[in-house]
Amino acid sequence: MALKKDTAGSYMFLAPAAVIYVSVVVFPVFYSLVVSLFKWNGIAKMEFIGIGNFTSLFGDPVFHKAISNNLKWIILSLFATMTISLGFAVILNKQFRGRTFFRGYFYFPAVIAPIAVAIIWRWIYNPSFGFINQFLKYLHINFRQTWISDPAASIYAIFGASVWQGMGGPMLFFLAGLQTVPEEVLEAATIDGASNPKRFFLITIPMMKETFVIVIANLVVGAMKVFDIVMGLTAGGPNNATQMMSFYMYSQTFRYHNVGYGTAIAVLMVIFMMIVIVPYVSFTARKD
Numbered sequence: 001m002a003l004k005k006d007t008a009g010s011y012m013f014l015a016p017a018a019v020i021y022v023s024v025v026v027f028p029v030f031y032s033l034v035v036s037l038f039k040w041n042g043i044a045k046m047e048f049i050g051i052g053n054f055t056s057l058f059g060d061p062v063f064h065k066a067i068s069n070n071l072k073w074i075i076l077s078l079f080a081t082m083t084i085s086l087g088f089a090v091i092l093n094k095q096f097r098g099r100t101f102f103r104g105y106f107y108f109p110a111v112i113a114p115i116a117v118a119i120i121w122r123w124i125y126n127p128s129f130g131f132i133n134q135f136l137k138y139l140h141i142n143f144r145q146t147w148i149s150d151p152a153a154s155i156y157a158i159f160g161a162s163v164w165q166g167m168g169g170p171m172l173f174f175l176a177g178l179q180t181v182p183e184e185v186l187e188a189a190t191i192d193g194a195s196n197p198k199r200f201f202l203i204t205i206p207m208m209k210e211t212f213v214i215v216i217a218n219l220v221v222g223a224m225k226v227f228d229i230v231m232g233l234t235a236g237g238p239n240n241a242t243q244m245m246s247f248y249m250y251s252q253t254f255r256y257h258n259v260g261y262g263t264a265i266a267v268l269m270v271i272f273m274m275i276v277i278v279p280y281v282s283f284t285a286r287k288d
Contacts, residue, residue, distance in 0.1 A: 036264040041257040053264035066243045073223040085167045089174035110168030118232020121161035151241035162229050170215045177211030224273050245269050
């Protein structure tokens with residue numbers, strides 16, 4: 001009898017959180033799936049078209065460009081952002097004067113609002129008086145680039161701004177992971193004659209596998225959801241050169257009032273993320 005009372009009490013305590021979760025997560029997900037099957041402008045009567053929105057998307061060249069850019073962003077994040085973050089974490093894990101200050105200094109961009117970061121980098125990339133072109137001019141380098149107006153360079157320019165802001169989070173994860181590696185293991189490897197690179201690649205990195213799982217998953221999800229920095233710097237231009245799935249979803253839903261079409265993009269985004277993340281996390285967990 002007491003066990004039943006405890007169980008009932010547990011469900012009562014869980015009920016408020018369950019109601020909130022169902023209201024703000026479960027219901028919107030299923031409702032979005034339903035809306036993606038309709039042609040709807042958000043106001044007029046919904047017209048059922050089945051998978052028409054999805055078939056239109058697969059024939060949409062702008063959506064193809066958005067997928068391509070998101071894939072580029074994922075690859076760049078895994079190679080550039082992760083490598084830079086790990087490098088800073090290794091340096092800031094060493095003992096030196098002012099280490100705490102520099103940890104906060106390099107993490108600081110992560111707490112700035114993304115739209116503010118976009119404004120900062122819009123000035124830096126300004127072709128007439130921006131910092132980069134002016135610095136090149138000061139070095140007497142005859143090179144002037146319209147960083148965010150050039151279709152070939154704009155996606156990489158935006159990614160550069162994103163790295164400046166986004167490396168702080170992974171850096172903290174790597175710092176935490178580095179501090180879990182036992183010093184005795186590293187000292188034993190040194191006594192056995194292992195060089196610093198061997199200790200790092202053969203001992204430190206394998207012992208940080210859980211950290212890498214978290215960082216990689218976060219970077220992939222973040223790359224699929226990238227929006228603010230694109231909105232603030234190029235708004236998907238020039239000529240859709242920096243179009244992303246999240247921004248295209250926003251444009252179709254709120255600019256052009258194609259709510260069903262935009263919701264279909266959101267559904268595909270969730271599916272793509274699950275295709276990448278779920279097998280990856282399951283595989284790494286199974287290896288443990």
